[in-house]
Amino acid sequence: MASGTISTILGSAAALPARAVEPVWKWLQKRVGVKRLPWVFLTPNMLSVLCFSLLPVFINIYYSLTGSDNLYLQDRPYVGSENYATLLACQNYLDPATCSRDLFWRALGNLLMFVPLQVIFMMAVALLTAIALNGKIRARGFFRGVFFFPVMLSPVVVALTWQWILQRNGILNGILGFFGFERYTWLADSHWAFFWAIFVTVWAHSGFFMIILLAGLQSIPRDVYEAAKMDRASPWRVFYRITVPLLKPVLLVVFILAVIRSVQTFDEIYVLTGGGPGSATMLLVQYIYETGFATQPRNYGLAAAASLMLGAALLVFTLVQMKLSGGKK
Template sequence: MMVRGSIRGAATAVITSPARAMEPLMYGIQRLIGIKKMPWVFLGPNLCAVLLFSLLPVFINIFYSMTGSDRLYPADRPWVGGRNYETLFDCESFLDPSSCSRDLFWRALWNTMLFVPIQVVCMIGISLITAICLNRNIRGRGFFRGVFFFPVMLSPVVVALIWQWILQRNGVLNGILTTMGFDAVNWLVFPNTAFFWTVFITVWAHMGFFTIILLAGLQAIPRDVYEAAKMDSASHWRVFTRITLPLLRPMLLVVFILCVIRSVQTFDEIYVLTGGGPGSATMLLVQYIYETGFAAQPRNFGLAAAASLLLGGALLIFTMLQLYFSRKANNG
């Protein structure tokens, strides 16, 4: 006990000694600026970090979207104004990407507009069903919670490589199908099947994160409400629609917004799995921005910056509208 107490005392001294050394400096700053301004002293380093690593890159991106050439340094880039945005929107028909000067941008945009709703609906639906199942008193509940959350901890590149190994022509899935008498299928060669597997894999890889959020929301619902519904002989569907969903609405809103943002930003898994192919069938907007600004030759930083700002602006507007209508519905 004495040894343990001495170790604890030594650890406490090591932790508190830097704070004690800072006390004279803090007292001096407090006497200089007053106690009411002291919170800014503690917030200052965090605000500087946000300004340096979050806000400053946004302003740099805005500047790059207004400049041209493939030069990297801002001083070497000529000012072109809104020409990059005009190039992106130079179309005879926005419904026909082949009529646009930047057809890949519009193909990626339409792919994203198709991918996001499908993926978000599947993600939220499967995550909600999984959370409800894991919230029940089933055997091995802790084990299954870990199993569903495990893909979240994997690198997106690792996830894509695993599924690429499964889905290739000589992969595991075709091996199972051939043993059952079916023909092997080139899953990633045809546009429809490749698009399906991109949705499936991204849902599989990230659903555990949203399941945990919804599971926390389900566990926060008072059990007395369910017991009262059971005493009233309410059906399972009625309990789900009249109790679970209304009380889970705040968590569903958080999950919906996070899921949309993550879905729009999907890049790693699809880039490794299909490379945006076959053709441009699975190319999303983030991949177009990456290839335009970094992979293509010559690199067009201005066009990539303009596309990224359009994407960020659309996400910002969508999130603000969603929050507005959600608050209006709650207040009404």
């Protein structure tokens, strides 16, 4: 009896805020009408999108069309497409040394190598991990948490941890030295630095895509696998005849998310290698950051132009993906 009274009191207390604003909603409903009332609820969200998403894009476009190192818009002279022309000025696009902004083209070249390799390894690791953790294994929940744990870490923490492991007196060289191998400065070699940049980013983010693929695997009806088992289909045949076709929509989503995430990679590589040695691991986002904020004089217009070109490439890629996925439906 006492518990029922307490529940009634708590329910009445919870309803007080709704009753307090009820006159306001009635007044709004009379003023704007029932059909227009949803726009009242959408207005705060639309204003936040306008202020924090669309407005910065328009400001960035204006910066890309202006020059000088002045920060305030009124102090920046209009230069038109000069920043874009500067970025694209090259005698030979296959040789960054012949370009007026060679670091831009080196960063772009690194990005064109980094994205395919990272996405392929990311999807392969995520898919294999998801398939393994979808099976009947001991401590399955524990291992799912272990593989997802790196996703929850800060990118800076991830990069500093692996930098500590890979340094000359780090754990990796300590293990190699125990087996009689010589110590090696992994991050001072351009090829190894690029390899570790891919490895660390895959290690840090594959758990996120593993969870998505695991959800997709669990949505596949078990009856299909049981029928394949009755037909004595081999595991490989089950994989490419059943799992992959039924998982295609999820794989497409993972692919798009992985590509966008890969193109925007900055934190881990910047902390791990600083874009070096030289410019061996510098990607486009790092070039934009250093051009606009880290170097003197700060060239906001050039950084804005580079960022818009990157954004346009991602937009085209997304539209192509939407077209292809729409055609498949």
